[in-house]
Amino acid sequence: xxxxxxxxxxxxxxxxxxxxxxxxxxxxxxxxxxxxxxxxxxxxxxxxxxxxxxxxxxxxxxxxxxxxxxxxxxxxxxxxxxxxxxxxxxxxxxxxxxxxxxxxxxxxxxxxxxxxxxxxxxxxxxxxxxxxxxxxxxxxxxxxxxxxxxxxxxxxxxxxxx
Amino acid sequence: xxxxxxxxxxxxxxxxxxxxxxxxxxxxxxxxxxxxxxxxxxxxxxxxxxxxxxxxxxxxxxxxxxxxxxxxxxxxxxxxxxxxxxxxxxxxxxxxxxxxxxxxxxxxxxxxxxxxxxxxxxxxxxxxxxxxxxxxxxxxxxxxxxx
Numbered sequence: 073x074x075x076x077x078x079x080x081x082x083x084x085x086x087x088x089x090x091x092x093x094x095x096x097x098x099x100x101x102x103x104x105x106x107x108x109x110x111x112x113x114x115x116x117x118x119x120x121x122x123x124x125x126x127x128x129x130x131x132x133x134x135x136x137x138x139x140x141x142x143x144x145x146x147x148x149x150x151x152x153x154x155x156x157x158x159x160x161x162x163x164x165x166x167x168x169x170x171x172x173x174x175x176x177x178x179x180x181x182x183x184x185x186x187x188x189x190x191x192x193x194x195x196x197x198x199x200x201x202x203x204x205x206x207x208x209x210x211x212x213x214x215x216x217x218x219x220x221x222x223x224x225x226x227x228x229x230x231x232x233x234x
Numbered sequence: 235x236x237x238x239x240x241x242x243x244x245x246x247x248x249x250x251x252x253x254x255x256x257x258x259x260x261x262x263x264x265x266x267x268x269x270x271x272x273x274x275x276x277x278x279x280x281x282x283x284x285x286x287x288x289x290x291x292x293x294x295x296x297x298x299x300x301x302x303x304x305x306x307x308x309x310x311x312x313x314x315x316x317x318x319x320x321x322x323x324x325x326x327x328x329x330x331x332x333x334x335x336x337x338x339x340x341x342x343x344x345x346x347x348x349x350x351x352x353x354x355x356x357x358x359x360x361x362x363x364x365x366x367x368x369x370x371x372x373x374x375x376x377x378x379x380x381x
Contacts, residue, residue: 106319112282112347113313114320116273117340120381155276159379184319191324193307193348194280202320219315220341 076212080180084141084167087151092167094177096211101233102137103226104205106183108144108198109156114219115140118204119160128162128227132234138164138197142199143185145174169221181205206231264290265330268302270376272347272360281305281347281354283362284338289330296367297328297336304360306349313341315359327367356380 081095094102103122107115119140126133140157142148146157150168157166169177178185185200202219204231217230242295265287272283289295300308310325328343330336338344345362354360358378365371 075360081377110280111320111322112273112280112311113322113340113344116282116381120273123381129377156279159274159276180259188321188323191309192322193309194311194346199319199321202315203318218318219320 074212076208076214077094079207079211079213080176081211082169082177082180083171084085084165084169084177085150087154092139092165094141094167097137097153097209099209100135100137101209101230102205102207102211103230104139104141104181104199104207105203106141106143106178106181106185108142108185108200109148109152110144110195111140111198114202118202118219119157119164121226122164122204123160125223125227125230126163126190128224129230129234134163135234136230140164140166141177142166142168143178144198145169145171177192204221206233207232237346255346256346259372259374261366261372263293263295263368263370265295265366265370265372266290267364267372267374268335269304270362270374272345272354272376272378274381275347275350275354275355277353279350281350281360283345283347284340285345285362285364285374285376286335286337287330287364288335289332291333292369294329294331297330297364298326298367300345301363301365302347302360304351304354305347306351308348308362309346310343311346312343314345315341354378371381 153166153168157164162175183201187196192199204217269286275281359375
């Protein structure tokens, strides 16, 4: 991303009542993905890739904020989103906003999502933007990774930021 | 950033590693599930699994359904990427040509396990019945991998 782009700050409420802010945090890069927990393929693949990238980075990865944001808050409660992200790594953060917060963060990141017909078994499906966003500690968007990008690319870029 | 070939390479590596963990299961007509793995997932959540099915027969056959007692329902779906968006659609039938194979992999064809009846953890296995259009079926024990 050249030049890096300033991103709006968006705050979420977590299950314990605390606030989690997607925004600048000195020295702490932010990795963000938008998906939904009923997603059996693309979202798990992305979070599993983050787990590999985190392992590759070793101790330095402790400074990275890894955040999954649901685009399906009607089905993904705050606790469901948190638990979903934690399945992959105890430090991964899962966020579910109320409708205005979800709309705000999707607009801020230019993320789209749309319900599509599923089956009686699956319920509705959700098409959604599938890039991973990388922000530096100053809260500037520095890279976008389309789905399918090797996780090593994210790890290498993070290593440069840390 | 390097792009997509990873998906194929990763799938290939996973299949190589897991081939030994999932003994081939073959129908009398020579349709075999030669590799399979499922993701760890919470009880009540949505799970995912990936199969490689080889058709040793001289006739094309369709994969028509999958079923397991560990989920309220199981379906074959396909993910697609278009203009930066991920889309997914149910596939009620997937053709496997004569002496060809069907390789499910992340970002493409996969098995969707709806409303898991119990949590799937690494080391577990999912009994999955795979049915074909000629009426044959095979029962596969799909090993669960850590996320």
